[in-house]
Amino acid sequence: MAAVASPTSLESAPRIMRVVAECSRSRARAGELRLPHGPVATPVFMPVGTQATMKGITAEQLDALGCRICLGNTYHLGLRPGPELIQKARGLHGFMNWPHNLLTDSGGFQMVSLVSLSEVTEEGVRFRSPYDGDETLLSPERSVEIQNALGSDIIMQLDDVVSSTMTGPRVEEAMYRSIRWLDRCIAAHQRPDKQNLFAIIQGGLDADLRATCLKEMTKRDVPGFAIGGLSGGESKGQFWRMVALSTSRLPKDKPRYLMGVGYATDLVVCVALGCDMFDCVFPTRTARFGSALVPTGNLQLKKKQYEKDFRPIDPECACPTCQKHSRAFLHTLLHSDNTAALHHLTVHNIAYQLRLMSAVRASIVEKRFPDFVRDFMGTMYGDPTLCPSWATEALASVGITLG
Amino acid sequence: MKLSLNKVVNGCRLGKIKNLGKTGDRTMDIPGCLLYTKTGSAPHLTHHTLHKIHGVPAMAQLTLSSLAEHHEVLAEYKEGVGKFIGMPESLLYCSLHDPVSPCPAGYVTNKSVSVWGVGGRVEMTASKFMAIQQALQPDWFQCLSDGEATCDETTSIKRARKSVDRSLLFLDNCLKLQEESEVLQKSMIIGVIEGGDVMEERLRSARETAKRPVGGFLLDGFQGTPTTLETRLHLLSSVTAELPEHKPRLICGVSQPDEVLECIERGVDLFESFFPYQATERGCALTFSFDYQPNPEETLLQQNGTQEEVKYVDQTKKSKTTSCNQEMTSFEINLKEKKPSGKH
Numbered sequence: 001m002a003a004v005a006s007p008t009s010l011e012s013a014p015r016i017m018r019v020v021a022e023c024s025r026s027r028a029r030a031g032e033l034r035l036p037h038g039p040v041a042t043p044v045f046m047p048v049g050t051q052a053t054m055k056g057i058t059a060e061q062l063d064a065l066g067c068r069i070c071l072g073n074t075y076h077l078g079l080r081p082g083p084e085l086i087q088k089a090r091g092l093h094g095f096m097n098w099p100h101n102l103l104t105d106s107g108g109f110q111m112v113s114l115v116s117l118s119e120v121t122e123e124g125v126r127f128r129s130p131y132d133g134d135e136t137l138l139s140p141e142r143s144v145e146i147q148n149a150l151g152s153d154i155i156m157q158l159d160d161v162v163s164s165t166m167t168g169p170r171v172e173e174a175m176y177r178s179i180r181w182l183d184r185c186i187a188a189h190q191r192p193d194k195q196n197l198f199a200i201i202q203g204g205l206d207a208d209l210r211a212t213c214l215k216e217m218t219k220r221d222v223p224g225f226a227i228g229g230l231s232g233g234e235s236k237g238q239f240w241r242m243v244a245l246s247t248s249r250l251p252k253d254k255p256r257y258l259m260g261v262g263y264a265t266d267l268v269v270c271v272a273l274g275c276d277m278f279d280c281v282f283p284t285r286t287a288r289f290g291s292a293l294v295p296t297g298n299l300q301l302k303k304k305q306y307e308k309d310f311r312p313i314d315p316e317c318a319c320p321t322c323q324k325h326s327r328a329f330l331h332t333l334l335h336s337d338n339t340a341a342l343h344h345l346t347v348h349n350i351a352y353q354l355r356l357m358s359a360v361r362a363s364i365v366e367k368r369f370p371d372f373v374r375d376f377m378g379t380m381y382g383d384p385t386l387c388p389s390w391a392t393e394a395l396a397s398v399g400i401t402l403g
Numbered sequence: 404m405k406l407s408l409n410k411v412v413n414g415c416r417l418g419k420i421k422n423l424g425k426t427g428d429r430t431m432d433i434p435g436c437l438l439y440t441k442t443g444s445a446p447h448l449t450h451h452t453l454h455k456i457h458g459v460p461a462m463a464q465l466t467l468s469s470l471a472e473h474h475e476v477l478a479e480y481k482e483g484v485g486k487f488i489g490m491p492e493s494l495l496y497c498s499l500h501d502p503v504s505p506c507p508a509g510y511v512t513n514k515s516v517s518v519w520g521v522g523g524r525v526e527m528t529a530s531k532f533m534a535i536q537q538a539l540q541p542d543w544f545q546c547l548s549d550g551e552a553t554c555d556e557t558t559s560i561k562r563a564r565k566s567v568d569r570s571l572l573f574l575d576n577c578l579k580l581q582e583e584s585e586v587l588q589k590s591m592i593i594g595v596i597e598g599g600d601v602m603e604e605r606l607r608s609a610r611e612t613a614k615r616p617v618g619g620f621l622l623d624g625f626q627g628t629p630t631t632l633e634t635r636l637h638l639l640s641s642v643t644a645e646l647p648e649h650k651p652r653l654i655c656g657v658s659q660p661d662e663v664l665e666c667i668e669r670g671v672d673l674f675e676s677f678f679p680y681q682a683t684e685r686g687c688a689l690t691f692s693f694d695y696q697p698n699p700e701e702t703l704l705q706q707n708g709t710q711e712e713v714k715y716v717d718q719t720k721k722s723k724t725t726s727c728n729q730e731m732t733s734f735e736i737n738l739k740e741k742k743p744s745g746k747h
Contacts, residue, residue, distance in 0.1 A: 058452060308476050320451045324489040329443070330479070332473055335521055336442035343449050 005202035014194055014244075016223050017042070017255045017276070021368040026356040027247055027274030030364040033069075033255060035153045036194055037093070037101040040068045042276040043360055045267065045353045046103060047071070047284060049096070057346050058063050065319065065351050066358075069101035069153070071279050074146055075110035083149035090145065091151030103279070104150055106143045106158040106185075108258060109259075122177065140151045140184035144197070148190050156226065157185040164232035164239075171204040178202045179216050186220060198257060200228035201246055205238045214249040224255040227275070233259035236390035240269065244397060247274030264293070264356055266389070268376050269394050271360055272369070287345035288335045293352040295379045299327065301345070306331040319351035370400045377402055404591060404618060406433070406649050414640070414668045424494050424542055425589055429461060431650065433672040434663075437464040437496055439503075443488030446680050449526055450489055462494035464675055465499045465541065471527065472520035474535040483540035496593075497536065497544040502626065502656050509555040513569060514570045516547050529576035537584055543591045545655075546623050547573040552599030553624040563599035566624075567608040569598045574615055580706055591618030593653060596642055599624060605638055609645035619651040622671065626656020636665055643670030660691065660734055688737035 021030040033040040047062065048071045062070060072092050077083070089095040092102055108125065118127035124139030127308070140158040158181050160174040171401040182199050189197050199217045203210030217225065227246045230239055243258060250256050255276045261267060262280020283293060290302040292313045299306065299313060312322040313330070321330075321344040333341035363372035373395060377387040384402040385392075392402055408418040416433060423429040438445060438460045445453045453459060465484060470477070477484055485491050499518060500506055510517040517526045527535065532547045552558050552566035574594055580586045594617035598604035612620065616705065622642060625635050643652055651672045657663060658678035666674070682689055731737060 060455070061449075061451060097713065236742055257544070308479055310480060324450050328476060329489065332476070333442055333444055335467060337521075338441040338444050339447050340444040340449055343447070343452075347449065347451075366511075 014196075014223055015253055017253065019253070021365045021367070023272075023364055024367070025144075025247055025370050026272040026395070027398050028271050028360075028364050028369050029252075029274065029276065030361045031255070031276060035101045035196070036071070037099065038068060040101060041358075041361055043267075043271045043357050044069060044277050045357045046279040047189055047260070047350050047353070048073075048281045048352075054095065057343060057350070060097055061320075061347060062098075062350070063100065065347065066218065066263050066354055067100070067350065069103060070098070071108075072096070072102050072104045072105045072152060073110060074143065074150070074151065075107035077104075077146075077150060083146045087149045087151075087207050091149070093151060101154070102150075102152040103154040104147050104152040104156065105259075106156045107146070108143070108156075108158050108161050122180075124158070140181040141188040144185050144188040144190075148195065152195060154196045154224070155189075156196055156198050157200055159180045159202055159228055161202075161229065162204065164204060164234040165231055166204065166208070171206060172209055175202045175204070175209050175213050178367055179213065182217060182220060182222075184221070196223040198222060198224040198226050198258070200226040201250075202229045203242075204229055205234055205242055207241070207245055210242055210245055211249065214246060218249065218251060222254075224257060225250050226257040226259050228259050230258070231280075236388065237393070240273065240394035240397075243270055243275065244273050250274075262353070264353075265377075265380060265391055267353075268360065268373055269391050271364075272373060272395055272398050272400055274398075283349035284346050287349045288342050290341070290345065292330075292345055293349045295376075297380065301327060301330050302334050303331075304384065313348055315349065317351060317355070319348050321345070321348040321351075373400055406651055408440070408648060411696060412595045414670055415495055416552070416667075416670060416672055418672075423462075429494055431461050431494070431673075432531055434459055434667050434674070435462075435672070436658075436663075436674045436676040437462050438493075439677040440466070440469075440488075440677060442469040442492070443484065446683070453599075456658050460676065462496055462542070462673075463490060465495055465497045466518075467497060467499050467535065468501045468504075468506065468518040468520060469538065470497075470520075471518050471525040471535055472522045474538045475644075477538040478534075480538075485540070486536075493542070495539075495541040496552070496653075497539055497541040498621075498655060498675075499545050499548065499550070500655075502658070502675050503681065511549045511551050511569065512571070516549065516573070529573055529581060532573075533580040533584065533587070536590065537586050540586060541590055543593050543618060546570070546577050546595055546617070546721075548574070548621075548623060548693055549593035549597060550623045551597070552597055552601075552604075553627070558599035558601060560601050563597075563601035565599040565602040566599060567604050567611070570595050570608065571611055574612065574617070578615060593617060593619045593621045595621045595623050596646075600635065600638065602638060602641060605642050606645055609642045613646055617650070619653060620646055622652060622654040625654055629659075629662070632657065632662055632665070639666065639671070640669045646670075659732060681729055684733075685729070685731060685737070686739045687731055687737050690736040690737050701709050 016034050017031050019029050019031045033042060046069050047067060067396040086092055086095050118125055124137050126137050128135055143158040160177040162170055162174045185197060199222045201213050201217055203213040221262055227243060230242055247256055257277035258275040261270055261278050262282035267278055280399050292299045292301055294314050306327040309327040311327060313327060314322055330341055330344060361370045374384045377384040381387045387402060404423055405421045410417050418433050420431045440463055443465055477487060480487050506519045507746045515526050515528045517524045528700050529547055536544050549566040549569040554562045577592060594612040594615055596608045596612055598608040618739055625639060646652060652670060653673040654666055655675060657666055658675050663674050
């Protein structure tokens with residue numbers, strides 16, 4: 001039996017976001033999050049670290065790059081090593097030796113993407129651990145309990161996640177269930193003073209369902225909202241419309257976290273649409289395939305054309321990789337069995353993402369965000385008019401023209 | 404380059420090598436070790452992370468096996484391998500082979516030696532070898548040599564003799580080519596002592612190599628299993644006794660702490676440092692005190708300890724590289740265990 005929290009029974013949640021500047025044309029905002037482990041400037045890109053470590057770099061390197069918030073995965077940590085052990089290690093911060101902010105997800109998304117044998121009921125998600133074959137139930141209560149033990153600064157509700165390409169009654173069921181699970185998470189949350197519980201807006205690609213979800217969830221006074229259920233296999237046209245719908249109905253004085261978005265173009269467009277926070281495995285994952293992110297796209301450094309290219313990945317980049325190494329050396333190293341090559345690229349790609357967000361933020365604060373967008377698209381696509389049509393439409397919808 | 408000995412105690416040499424490097428102002432302590440690299444980078448570590456470690460060796464070891472196939476790129480780069488790999492401030496020593504991955508035997512001829520890169524075999528005559536060194540511009544490099552006398556189970560005297568003859572011929576050719584190269588004036592050739600397990604040939608190799616204007620000596624062919632080093636220690640003493648005091652003695656293929664100490668006692672100055680890498684690859688962390696008690700009772704206990712610990716080697720993951728076939732030693736703990744065993 002699901003408990004229902006009365007919307008008016010809660011005390012007002014702290015306002016953790018301060019809006020510093022707003023774009024006069026689009027919905028872009030620059031802000032500052034006040035979190036237990038320090039302030040975070042927004043818009044912000046949050047690198048993803050599975051299993052309490054950023055694949056390829058140390059916590060110290062991440063700190064040196066200026067990262068002030070990153071992600072930990074509840075699914076992996078909840079199973080192994082387990083919240084009891086992490087609590088003994090002084091929480092996830094202590095376990096990782098990470099002095100800044102952490103955001104943990106509920107564990108829900110991994111269930112859809114990683115576990116073939118999972119079963120969703122009103123109780124929660126039942127699944128089989130890939131590590132020891134044990135059956136576990138991840139309920140809203142259990143997810144919050146794990147995240148309370150991890151001690152992350154932002155925790156996510158357990159939501160009923162369905163693939164964005166799914167249609168039919170399952171989408172509606174998942175949306176309503178996510179609302180009920182939000183209330184159960186709020187009720188189970190033991191540390192609202194130390195950890196900020198975010199709701200996750202669902203509803204798939206159906207405008208009505210999403211609107212309903214927005215109406216209901218915004219009645220709950222949580223410190224922030226995530227826009228979920230997107231960034232799967234849906235078309236970009238549908239994607240941006242759901243983001244725009246969501247930001248139009250979310251309160252302005254609370255952060256908007258768009259989950260799973262990380263391509264540079266998508267980040268810039270979604271900032272224009274009013275999003276503040278982003279996460280994605282893309283930059284770290286693509287690094288491990290030998291791909292370096294640059295303002296014009298990416299460099300596949302394993303390719304022969306870089307064999308004798310003695311320039312750094314990006315002459316404008318201040319990261320340790322670009323300060324010390326050439327494309328030619330990285331090419332050579334990528335063709336060896338020394339994993340250091342992948343670490344170099346991981347460092348650079350994270351630096352790239354963080355630098356991009358910094359530049360976006362500066363342009364908003366300095367009231368030149370629309371020009372920034374045009375420059376960005378020009379660099380990325382050769383000419384602003386050559387940018388993908390979905391992006392052009394999305395930007396036009398908030399008053400930014402590229403022609 | 405100048406090697407100054409402070410003292411010699413029980414065969415162990417303590418001193419400094421001064422006036423090293425292109426600018427002639429670097430110094431190295433002996434006994435000492437070289438930073439192990441793979442394709443010009445410490446394994447798994449970026450420059451940034453590497454330098455969080457205290458006491459990184461002043462001289463790094465590069466391997467021709469990982470770099471020879473890239474010599475065209477380096478030649479075009481012109482500024483030397485140190486700068487190319489992002490270590491312009493490091494002293495560099497270039498060895499022929501990678502101590503961790505032995506290469507297939509049977510490819511040495513009177514005219515050439517082969518190394519194996521990712522792209523396959525690279526065959527090098529003396530002139531090709533020197534052209535490659537010219538592109539690399541290391542501070543020191545191991546001379547082209549025939550190291551296969553100890554590859555078979557038993558060394559024939561004939562094969563041992565051949566390894567010495569060939570290596571001396573390569574050395575003389577390389578020295579001549581060095582004279583003709585302006586770029587290589589700043590690099591020092593390290594003469595290689597061969598001769599397999601044949602005392603006579605080892606002594607001949609040492610005496611003849613010492614007559615040439617080499618900067619130092621590499622004692623080749625002493626690597627293998629712990630027991631083979633044990634049997635070769637006597638040979639090692641005899642060899643170092645023939646070498647001049649004021650030039651450094653390097654040894655390849657020896658990196659385990661106990662073996663390093665045995666070699667220092669027999670007049671060796673510089674070592675490779677691939678042992679940490681091997682321990683890493685088997686998921687083990689080095690944990691040992693620096694107290695060395697070579698007393699028989701303790702040694703026996705140590706040996707028994709090693710026997711037991713060998714059982715804990717993780718069998719489930721077999722790596723492609725031969726480094727993982729090495730058994731766990733008593734200097735490490737296996738972090739994959741629920742409660743890691745080990746001496747400490």
